[in-house]
Amino acid sequence: MEKKRIVIIGAGFAGLNAARELAKLDVNVTLIDRRNHHTFQPLLYQVALSVLNPADIAEPIRSVFRGVQNVEVLLDEAVSFNLDQRTVMLGSGTELQYDYLVVATGATHSYFGKDEWASLAPGLKTIEDALVIRRRVLEAFELAEREMVEKGTHPQLTFVVIGGGPTGVELAGAISDIAKLYMRHDFRHIVPSQAKVMILEGSPNILGPYPDDLKQKAREQLGALKVEVHTSTTVTDIQPDRVIVKDSEGVSRSIEATVTLWAAGVQASPLGRKLGLPLNRRGQVTVDQFLNPEGYPELFVCGDLAHFEQDGRQVPGVAQPAMQMGTHVAKLINADLKNQPRKPFRYFDKGDMATIGRKAAIAKVVWPFRAHLSGVPAWLTWLLIHVAFLINFRSRLSVLRQWVHTYLFFKNGARLILGLQDTPNGGDPLAQNKANLNSKAMPAGD
């Protein structure tokens, strides 16, 4: 009998893990992503603040499945589905037939309908985003230095981070670190440590999901870094040089901002809508205990695109659940192949952590022991876990090693295709080159 064909849309944590596990089964897997690399999102903010380089946290999807014969990788984008015919239409025009479909295209920024804010306050979801943020932050300091030479003075540098979730806190803490520690000896005229860093959070507290004691610790650590935290502060407008906010009393004021960053809202990938299934208000697809939308046992929705409830609470949109969902999908399909009953998915929560800066972090540890850590212990825990992750993630360990790899083991560097033009309404990420290649059908000569 013919092998089952499993199509996976999205090579984030969920899709990549699903493909890795499915590769071990006697099935054919087609993994589709619009980028040629998987991104280790938890460390994106470090790329944005130049602590790490893109290649350190991104891995070409092809390298992950190098030599894995039953996994084919396509650099393409899903544009429409026919769930009854079990087909996916791709941006390239290819139509794929599937026995099982895994949709895991994750989440993107939400500007709550104010899309014009996107260019004024970039968010952080991709390597390209990180390089945009890096550029804005670094250029702000460069400009101030220039202004000093030209005018002997420069406007106050203020970095405003909108959103007090883990990403916002990590960004704000890292900017403060850069300004105070790493840039100390870089400039002759400005004093980078005089830069102001601000977090604007609409709700009464930052780091919503964390327990109160850790929220408190986080605020103390941010205070030590001189990061101003403004809670119950709603952004009503973003302009090129300022952010207009309203406090809980409805009093409006204007905050000057050299650089404004967006870490406030996320929404599910727009692809969710194209499935034609019921969505929650954040555009996520509600799935049952087998990660299926009701009525589609051969369709799995995983990661940030899925709305999965456990013990009456929605599982958070972070890396751990996404990875576990991806792995579980392979188990479910394996059960089907063996005509065994499917086991329901259960999220195994090991805990959560957020870095605040150098030697500063908070960690809610649930496994292997229960603890609330903060400060250096939390930061060291964070560091160890992520170093381990990155290495397992076969990040390039050094130029020398890379050269050895390249020249002796025929394995070369991170083949990142950067600068991808986003096509929000779907479309073909390779359109530009495609026209070119297709024209080859014509006879040569002129």
Next chain:
Amino acid sequence: MEKKRIVIIGAGFAGLNAARELAKLDVNVTLIDRRNHHTFQPLLYQVALSVLNPADIAEPIRSVFRGVQNVEVLLDEAVSFNLDQRTVMLGSGTELQYDYLVVATGATHSYFGKDEWASLAPGLKTIEDALVIRRRVLEAFELAEREMVEKGTHPQLTFVVIGGGPTGVELAGAISDIAKLYMRHDFRHIVPSQAKVMILEGSPNILGPYPDDLKQKAREQLGALKVEVHTSTTVTDIQPDRVIVKDSEGVSRSIEATVTLWAAGVQASPLGRKLGLPLNRRGQVTVDQFLNPEGYPELFVCGDLAHFEQDGRQVPGVAQPAMQMGTHVAKLINADLKNQPRKPFRYFDKGDMATIGRKAAIAKVVWPFRAHLSGVPAWLTWLLIHVAFLINFRSRLSVLRQWVHTYLFFKNGARLILGLQDTPNGGDPLAQNKANLNSKAMPAGD
């Protein structure tokens, strides 16, 4: 008496070395570049072919002069000069007064007046160029794989490199290596090693400046890599999917090209023209034995922008002479400060080498011994010299080491600002952000 102010335009090999040496003197140095990083150009082709990552061969200029109090770095661009008043006007609007001026803005591509070719056949001078080439080459393979899935066939992949100098040979050899060695196990449908790689050279032989025996060796090694070398072949037109050429008999033909790369012509940086001094046909400024254009002892022109003749031959536009010129400028200025006679510049030629691919290269060694090397010995020589260079160039040795640097020694990763929009007619690389910052002059609030 007041310290002399030395303004250096361009942080390439010449400008960077001049600044490093001048930093040791009792002078004030202002180093200006439109990018925030120095690029190790000899290895750019390895970034283009994903062997190395941008951060491996680029170093933020500020990091190089971190803590060096008498060197100030400005991210700006020279737009005009008044050599009699000894002033430079910058794109930001700042006017700088100098006692000595060092102009070392290097070279750029020349499409021999056919600027419309630039987008069809990108050249390789900057990290941005390298990432464009990387993207085109990698996407060509991705596209072919997709075509196989869609149509069961794909057009022949052909990579055409225009120009048979060292860069052209390095690019062609590296593409062949990637296709044959590193991509072997990456694709399920296409056979990357079937890709054609071609060098088109107008003159009768490749690697013009090298001795005949090494040219011969190079051709043999390219042959072993199955790189087609077409000499005496002049490009008359470049189209999106083909290159039109004419052979020595004037017979014209069309060559299909999936990706076309430009390594044919370079010309001096356009800034040379703005000096209002006599130029050679490649736009270089003729300088005397003290690296001065006639009549301007306080103006030094170095590196690829300079036309300097020694023993009746022009010193080549490569890294070694540029570095030596930069260092010598500091010696000349030092002599002036001490009222000692200036020593004429003499290029000390250690030799030249070009890699052709893995374990393949040619090297004309002049010092410490005279030899013509090829194959593995030449390649090992090349590898050792460049590894040594990169390390001395404090390239990031690993993520871990980088984290140690970052967290313990307050020194963070390569702060590259990528994606700079080129402004060929001069102008301000920071214009975008500048509007933003300047508007800060206005009172807050609305």
